Amino acid sequence: MNKPFYITTTLPYVNSDPHVGFALEIVQADIIARYKKLMGHEVFFNTGTDEHGVKVYTKALEANKDPQAYTDEYAEKFRSLKGLLNLDPDIHFIRTTDAKHKAAAQEFWKRCDAAGDIYKKNYQVKYCIGCELEKTDSELVDGKCPIHPNLEIEIRDEENYFFAFSKYGDKLLALYDANPDFLLPAYRLNEMRVLIKEKGLEDFSISRLKSKMSWGVPVPGDEEHVMYVWFDALVSYISTIGWPQDEETFKKWWPVTQFAGKDQVRQQAAMWQAMLMSVGLPASKQIIIHGFITSAGQKMSKSLGNVIDPSKVVEEYGIDALRYYLAREVSPFEDSDFTMEKFKDSYNGNLANGIGNLTSRILKMAETNLEKTPEIPEASIPQDWIDAMEKFEINKAADIVWKEIAALDALIQETAPFKLVKTDKEKGVVIINELIVRLYAVGRMLNPILPQTSEAIKALVKANKSPAAPLFLRKE
């Protein structure tokens, strides 16, 4: 088994505090990283921060800070997600301002250049400052970026370096044809096919004039330009595993499984893949695209006052409560709603009354009636749970756990072992043993999803003790 598995999130841009949308992405990736470890893989789990570009530069200037000092502060905020969300302790954290990363981005540029894929030209484009992306007319709605309808599209006229993206249409189509699971959900791959076949690919700008915006990786051999933030940030997926100086480590981990939001499909599945082709590196292994989190059907925004701060939720309900909602109540692939009302209902129904109550009931019976913990089988995770995880269907895997929780509740209801032990001790003990073994299997399945709860259940079962306090306190 022991097979290396490399998984990464996108690198969030450090112009605002971590929001629940990124918490979703990183918790999803954490669940898969923990799942792969559970299955015996050696895992490299990567996240980090994307720190260059005009948005960060502007924010730093507004705050009257040096951009490096500004990004240092934000990088710490994102790094603190590790504790806040109880992420895998071995998670790697790369910053695009790391010296090694900047050197890698420059080497990557040189190799694209050597492949004949970089050229300079005068350029006038429509640009969304919110996305940090050029927009073609077909991507705009009423002349505005559909993701950032409040921002004016900028018209830019300057001499820049370009990447010869248009060369790669057929090669990308061949990549998709050879790997039907390259993008999940599958319809996203069709969207890319349609884009390439019907609209074609346009070369994109990969530099900015330093005189206008100096906060970027210097372009090798041209002091007047810095790299376009996307170009540099994408290279982080390989610089974090040692490319180019540590070939052995790079080869051990590559290719990568990527998590990204639905606004990232073109960058991750096409632009980044073409860049890899340009320097002669294998494509990513798979890209998992998640939807956005809405609040009562609306986009979360400061002006609407409906932004959910993950740290507040954790403070009030605990880490596993937030992880539970993101894993089970949020679709792995589609837009999903998150309101505190729904959150509380789900918390009370499925955590306080569900797993929390069940754990207390079973362990109380065990503590009272069993001499010791029954023998726990080596493997007790059902195949359908594994199948769901393999397909990144995290909510389905969680459903399987809660179906088992319901089944155990029903078994207690039907057989009333706490009464049965008074009339037929042997029969009652057999049922309690079965409940304990199945509760332990629930603990195992919760390992990637609710790590603290999983540990608590397994430890209590082994100690044959009922919990001193409920695992999840009911909230009024």
Ligand SMILES: [Zn+2]
């Ligand atoms: Zn935009």
